[in-house]
Amino acid sequence: MNQDVYRKLLELETTPQALQASCDYLIDRLKGILNPREPVLICFPDEGEASIGGLFGKAVQACGANPIFWGPDYRWIELLRIAFNTHANTIIAHPTVVLGLMKVAKATQTPLYIYDVVLAGYPYARWMVEGIKKTLDCRVWGCYAVRSGPVILGFSCDREAGIHIRDNLFDAVLLDETGNPVEEPGRGKLLFTYQKAAELVFDPEETSTLRHQPCSCGCDAPRLVETLYTGKSNLTKALLEDRFLQWSSVLDYRARRTECGVDLELVVFPGELLPKLPNCARLRIRPWDQSRDIPFYMLDQVINPAENYW
Numbered sequence: 373m374n375q376d377v378y379r380k381l382l383e384l385e386t387t388p389q390a391l392q393a394s395c396d397y398l399i400d401r402l403k404g405i406l407n408p409r410e411p412v413l414i415c416f417p418d419e420g421e422a423s424i425g426g427l428f429g430k431a432v433q434a435c436g437a438n439p440i441f442w443g444p445d446y447r448w449i450e451l452l453r454i455a456f457n458t459h460a461n462t463i464i465a466h467p468t469v470v471l472g473l474m475k476v477a478k479a480t481q482t483p484l485y486i487y488d489v490v491l492a493g494y495p496y497a498r499w500m501v502e503g504i505k506k507t508l509d510c511r512v513w514g515c516y517a518v519r520s521g522p523v524i525l526g527f528s529c530d531r532e533a534g535i536h537i538r539d540n541l542f543d544a545v546l547l548d549e550t551g552n553p554v555e556e557p558g559r560g561k562l563l564f565t566y567q568k569a570a571e572l573v574f575d576p577e578e579t580s581t582l583r584h585q586p587c588s589c590g591c592d593a594p595r596l597v598e599t600l601y602t603g604k605s606n607l608t609k610a611l612l613e614d615r616f617l618q619w620s621s622v623l624d625y626r627a628r629r630t631e632c633g634v635d636l637e638l639v640v641f642p643g644e645l646l647p648k649l650p651n652c653a654r655l656r657i658r659p660w661d662q663s664r665d666i667p668f669y670m671l672d673q674v675i676n677p678a679e680n681y682w
Contacts, residue, residue: 398431415465495599529589534597626668
């Protein structure tokens with residue numbers, strides 16, 4: 373998404389009225405998921421209402437549940453400690469954080485008590501959802517939050533796959549390579565229009581399948597299905613996630629664009645088979661260090677955002 377468009381969108385969606393509307397939207401979705409007084413682990417910083425963590429924290433409280441924030445110690449081992457000690461039943465996190473938590477729990481033989489997972493950020497790959505469901509024996513929900521921030525585009529239901537677009541705020545359309553609308557059920561380039569400001573049209577660098585038929589849950593908002601992040605590189609984010617994070621031997625990875633090529637770092641569990649590695653300008657493979665390792669997602673997107681990581 374163009375940076376100027378994102379700034380304008382963020383400005384319009386972080387007014388007190390817009391933030392309250394987003395919080396109400398999350399409350400309406402979470403009230404069917406959460407139980408009164410249950411511990412809910414939120415893996416985003418609480419930086420006030422104008423943050424994804426703050427919005428979820430307020431919504432969780434409004435549902436009568438108990439929000440528990442991870443931080444300021446963002447090491448994997450601390451996340452595991454909190455999840456175990458609080459017996460958190462629900463976790464709200466980026467998909468890579470949930471996948472890593474499951475792997476760390478397995479490596480340390482630590483039980484988890486998670487029954488519901490809310491994946492917040494861009495729409496997720498199907499293998500992530502199925503892997504999390506199978507490993508944790510839980511339900512998985514999806515919240516489409518632009519750049520894992522306070523701009524909420526949609527939420528999934530418990531009936532059919534995909535993300536229901538927040539259609540009172542956003543219009544979604546799929547276009548082919550020539551810029552013409554794609555007929556259902558075809559796949560195309562995803563384009564959003566912000567209804568409060570018609571000039572705000574943005575491309576989140578995704579392709580998707582769009583369904584306009586009413587869902588069996590009763591919602592008639594358009595539903596995004598099988599969304600893929602394409603990005604600007606032949607070595608895309610989706611490709612790297614598929615290549616590395618599906619492997620139980622890989623806890624985490626980070627890729628950085630440089631003038632010489634891709635700088636790739638893998639954090640692995642020693643003694644396990646590794647996936648085939650791509651050609652890189654620089655490649656580092658190291659074992660997980662419990663005493664210091666922090667999820668790369670938290671380092672590069674939350675703690676110290678960097679545009680050249682993906």
